[in-house]
Amino acid sequence: MEALQYPIGRFEVLPHYSAAMVIGYIHDIRQLPTLIEIAVQHLDEFQLETPYRPGGWTLAQVVHHLADSHINAITRFKLALTEDNPVIKPYDQDAWVKLADVQYTPINVSITLLHALHMRWANLMDRLPDEAWDRTFVHPEQGRSFNLKTQAANYAWHGKHHLAHIMNLKASMNW
Known part of the structure; x- marks a missing residue:
């Protein structure tokens, strides 16, 4: 079950993220909408x-x-860039996927949203000065601060994680 739930492994925070790694995370985030679109088309x-x-x-x-x-x-990125170590608002992702917008909205709407959102997000990250990557926010459920390098790594992983869910199911079902 672990392999089905975490097909690329669990996200692990590293003690250091190089500039080259961050560039890679930005690239991954930029490309995700296209990869998702191709995977489900x-x-x-x-x-x-x-x-x-x-x-x-x-x-x-x-x-x-x-x-x-x-x-x-x-939103968390922008809060960290404009406030000093803000406490972010967690949300119940399992409850969100049960809401009517998920049930009654075609996925192409969310894919279009991902394309626009990721373009803005990647454009923001591409232009951050080096010191901005050390800005932080507090995640109250985890009780600690996270810097923006860690978050870029986390969301690059997150996209690949869910892309793997789609690709693995397609492969196992021979779709």
Whole structure:
């Protein structure tokens, strides 16, 4: 079950992130919407409503979750850039994927949102001065501060994590 839930492994915070690593994370974030779009483009409604693992979200819920999560991510980035170590607001991602907008909105709407959001986010990150990457926010559920380098790494991982959910289900179902 662990391999189905975390197909690329769990995210691990590193003690240091080099400039080259950060550039790679920005690239990953920039490319994610296109990779998601390609991954789901030929799936039908039945396939999109299939959970990627027993007890997991459907592929449609995964796509909508990425939009929700990454809206929160860019907001957290901007809060950290404009406030001193702000406390961010967590949200219940499992409750969010059960809301009516996820159930009744086609995934292409969230994919379009991801394209626009990730362009703005990557453009922001591309232009951050070096010292800005050390700015932080507090995640109250974890009780500690995280810098923006760690968050770029986390969200680059997050996109690959959910892309792997989609790709692995497609492979296992021979879609």
